[in-house]
Amino acid sequence: MILKKTNYIKWKIIKMYRYFSEMGLSNTIVFLTNKLWKWIRSKTPTNPQIEKFRKNDFLNLWKENISEKQRIxxxxxxxxxxxxxxxxxxxxxxYIVELSKIIHTLGASLEVYQCGNQTWHKIHEGIHVFGLNTNGYNIKRLNEAYHDWVPKPTxxxxxxLLLASPKFNTxxxxxxxxxxxxAHWLQKDNSKYTNLIHDVLSSCKNVNIIVSVDTNTINWLRATDYDLSEKCVYIPNFVDLNKFNLIKKEGKEEVTILFPRRLTDARGFWLIQKIIPDLLSRYENISIEFCGKAEKFEEVEVKKLTEKYDGKIKWYDTAPDKMGEVYQNADIVIxxxxxxxxxSLSCLEALASGKPVIVTNVGGLTDIVLAEFNGTMIEPNSSELFNSICRLIENPNLREKLSANALISVQSFNLSLWQNRWIQILKKYINLYE
Structure with missing residues (x-):
């Protein structure tokens, strides 16, 4: 009977922890302790087993969940x-999941705070995720809500970049x-664009360090405010080379073109959509696969394509740990x-899988691909995309060359290198709590 009550108390403690976390009180250990044990005593008479639970399991529970020294x-x-x-x-x-693993090895724990239609709490792979009531997707409200909930020393x-302004922690x-x-549509609104740049620079001023996944951002900041650029540390994205590798398939006649990303305007969905009819009319031995979730208008269009070109166009989504199989079936990745x-993580995964890639000269893609060595690089327009795809379809020797060099170049983006770079940064700040 006592064991049942003890288990019930544990369940109630966890439930109340989540409740108080949602109320923004997860840091107030004394407050929670008094509230919980007042309730426990009202339900359960004093008993040695219960008191033992109180002194051991209960304290360990709070130490693990809300220790101020361990929370990031x-x-x-x-x-x-x-x-x-x-x-x-x-x-x-x-990226966040991998970062959480590093933080855990350093003896700390990671929590995630995000926008929400209401307040809620989830646990994903051991990470506590809190949705704050921002009445939808609202960066400014998230900035305010987060800093109202989480104490400054955290x-x-x-x-x-925009999340560290106007409020920020240290x-x-x-x-x-x-x-x-x-984005072209953003720059057309001069007032909105000017305000955005102001907010970006304000955020850069507020934080201690800026980890940039590409050199494009650092160079932009260096040209805009040189002093702020000195806060930057370049840590490119990563790929787990143990999960992605080349498996050659002999005798494969059909050429599969893979678009392994979310179907959005930013990711170039409409560039490939525009040239699909011409590609399929020119080549009978090709198929095109879209792997990723789609935005509203893109979903409507990709469904039309799969119906119109049944068997030649495929659209699906898959879990990240299954992406290795998706790349293995591809001959060209765009x-x-x-x-x-x-x-781009997708680009790095494609390279690690030994696939010839076609990329645009946008953002950090120029940090990954060296034109004509480990991939082909084009301007972001449909005409160049069409010509580059045709070139690779018709030139298997070029595909072989790019594939071999892809496997060489991707070694610089190994997950272990990324982990070590982050550890050096985190150690410095986690030590503040020791």
Whole structure:
């Protein structure tokens, strides 16, 4: 009977921890302790076994979950969807999961705070994820809500430049995933664009260090405000070479072209969409695969394509740990980014799989691909994309050359190198709590 009550108490403690976390009180250990044990005593008479649980399991529970010395917070616009139901499953999310593993090895724990339609709490691979009620996707409200909830001494990692302004914590790190203010539609609104640049620079001033995944961001900052650029550390994105590798398939006649990304304008969906009819009319031995979630209009269009070109066009989504199989089936991988790009994880995975890639000269893609050595590089337009695809379809020897060099160049982006670079930064800040 006592054991059942003890287990019930454990369950109630965890439930109340989540409740108080959502109320922004997860740091107030004394407050929570008094509240919980007042409730426990009202339900359970004093008993040696219960008291033993109180002194051991209970204290360990709080030490593991809310120890001020161990908590590191990541602020990101979305990790799950706004309702906390669907894991976004993109490159940024994989980055956070890998970062959490590093933080765990250093004896700390990572929490994620994001936008939400209401307040909610989830656990993903051991990471506590909190949706803050920002009434939808709203960066400014997220900035305000996060800093109202989390105390200033907490090491904060802002996963977008705009999230560290106007409020900010110290110490803090900002991760720049590439210039995301290079969209053509954004620059047409001069007032909006000017305000955005102001906010970006304000965020850069507020944080202690800026981790940039590409040199494009650093060079932009250096040309805009040289002093701020000295806060930057270049840590390119990564690929786990144990999960992606080349497996040659002999006797394969069909050429499979893979688009392994979210179907959006930024990622170049409409560039490939425009040339599909011409490609399929010119080559009978090709197929085109789209692997990734789609935005609203892109979803409508890709469904039309799969219906019109049944068997020649495929669209599907898959878990990150299954992507190795997707690349193995491809002969050409296209990364036709138009804007808002860092060092693409998809591009790195394709290189690690020994696939010839076609990339645009946008953002951090120029840090990954050396034109005509480990891939082909084009301007972000449909005409050049069409010509480059045709060239690789018709030239298997070129595909072989690019494949061999891809396997050489990708060694510089090994996951272990990325981990070591992050450890050197985190050690410096985690020591503040010791």
């Amino acid at each position: 917070a990541v602020v990101v616009s979305t990790f799950y969807d706004l309702n906390g139901r669907d894991y976004m499953q993109g490159g940024a999310e994989r 090491l904060s990692i802002y996963f977008q 110490p803090s790190i900002c991760v720049s995933h590439g210039v995301d203010w290079d 990364i036709p980014t138009r804007y808002s790009e860092g060092t």
